[in-house]
Amino acid sequence: MPCEKSGLDKTQNQIGQLAVSLSMAFNEQHKLGVDLNGEQGGDFFNVRSPQAYSYSRNSEDDLLTSIEFDPATVDKLRATDYTVSFDANLNPVVTRNDNGQVLNSTDPDDANYVDVSDWDENLGSGEITFGGVTLSFNSGVTVGEGDRFEIQPVRRAGAGMETNVSDLDKIAAASFADIEGDLSIGQVSIAAGAFDTEDEYAFDVAADGSVSNIQPAMAAMTVNGEAFDPADATSQLTVGDRIQIGGISFTLNELPGVNGATLSISQSDASAGDNRNALAMQNLQAQSIVGGSASVSGAYASMVSDVGNRTNITEVNLDARQGLTDQLRAVQQSESGVNLDEEAANLIRYQQYYQANARVIDTAGALMDTILNLRG
Template sequence: MGGLMTFRSETLDKTQNQIGQLAVSLSSAFNAQHKLGVDLNGEQGEDFFAVRTPQSYGHKGNSDPDLLTSVAFDPETVGKLRATDYTVSFDENLDPVVTRNDNGQVLSGTDPKDADFVDTSGWTPGTGLGEITFGGVTLSFSGNNVAVGDTFEIQPVRRAGAGMEVKIADVDKIAAGDAGFDGEGASPLNSFKSTGNLDVSDLQTSHTAFADNKNYELKVDGTGKLTVIPPTAFTVAGTSYASDATDVEVDVGETVVIDGFSFTLDARPATGDTATLNVSQRIISATGDNRNALALQNLQAKSIVGASATVTGAYASMVSDVGNRTNITQVNLDARQGLTDQLHAVQQSESGVNLDEEAANLIRYQQYYQANARVIDTAGTLMDTILNLRG
């Protein structure tokens, strides 16, 4: 039983996490690149792979069983995924304490780029609510407040490999063509078209543009008041506004970002006038275009696993690790078997039964019996002879 538990904790869990890390890293990178392409129907690529979400378990002694509402992969920090589980607890100030289960290290990085950095910008210690991001995952707590000592085990990638599957069955939906997003792959093509009389500059898109809607109409009056149709959340000069925000004014020179595209206002309309800007997504036909397919192929040479290893390199490292552990286990087994045989021989020499020795003793005792029987027989004959002489 002890051997099985040791195998599980030192080999099985670690290997499952390594396979899961490989699956999530490959799926995330492949999906992100696939979305930069366009399929034969002229539609932007979708997620190619589905992967199992991170698993979480609350301690049975927690103040409430429903404190942790969701655990999800964070696309922005997926490169920080590591092949390990985590324990999350809360100190006397309700600040999260995140510990790696494989080596007991407490995550305490101060640089957001560090793998051991815990992002608590969305966490409110006073209320014990909010979001915590670390190791490529985001934990959301809502409802009841967490209490001191509440503990959770987070398994980001433990069984992710078993949940990895292909989402696209129709080959026409494989986004092999280059969608022409600005700034992506040095493509000279545009991903949008615009019309209108609003005086703007630096109109551009990112690869995530038009996720909510394919067409937008923007209106700016003489006071700089901005109206977005259909209503969508946006930012002006770095300040975020909800989709239902009204009376938001844009000054000349400020940058507006809406659903992945952005522009800078160069001039306001004259007083009493309203200028418009229509922006819509324009996907280029992918017939005969395989540039995104080549980009997908090139992922095999990129360090996408833990931001430090290629898929092939990570897989080879995992196989080597399992092979080394198997060899060590076999050597230990042989050594323990030799020791077992020695102990068995010692035990048998002290209290065991040697069949050869017992057979020899049995023959010797039989010979003793036969000799004694002849002595008795001879004594009887002598007594009879003596008695006959007297008669």
């Protein structure tokens, strides 16, 4: 089972986080443009889907049905892997593999936010959103206590980043929509066919978050995926709400002041000289699109610095261990090793001893022969 243990894993995740953040931000901005053929822009980059692995001892084989990036929470995408397990009450427990931290925040602005609003612990199925990804579990099969999954949102995403547009005429450089008014919004997304029936959508927002003057009058508005009725006095917008009207989605950055604010989104009369969306795509390089806190260049510089620091630490540790190895070898050799110079000297000395003894024996033999000859 893959798990995050080495420095190489961390670097792979950092590269993947950079690739996914850039690809998704660029794709969303490209969809807000129109190409030279008058068509709305599509995905400029292909993004490798996040990976999930089931543990071999899970109660069933087909529990997890899909895992996808969540555009609304992509700012929470982190350079790490996760483990998703289930407790005795079948509630999901999401743990970061790099530091062992459990994600348990219910605050959407918190980096440790995990959304289990679509999870049914009674059925042991549903959806879980965290760290910029959404997991969907089989509604026909119940997870069991102790079931676990290894989630790798960005581990190999860098290798799957490819350009999806080869025809230059299909680069959506012109603006597809004109956004006017003083309501502060962000993360705008316009679905294909958003202006097929209406050319403009507009509404007013008061300081307390109430909505009025929706145009067209019959346009349906949803907030965080649920129907929003502006006639209901209790229906009010709050900061961070994800609003959708007529195929157009955006996030409310802040509430207006005492005088309220207006918003109007209409289809642009794009021309061949319109490069507003191209400039907007270019400006992405300076925006905090990586983890919601760093620009592409800043994240890349941080990654290179991190790799350099870890490489330097590894080299220092290697030199220290090599020095220790040399010291231990010297001690071992002094106790039980062989000194070749000393042994060569001993060999010469023994050879001289042998030659001297041979001369003594020869002399003794000569003396014995002389003595025997005297008797004759």
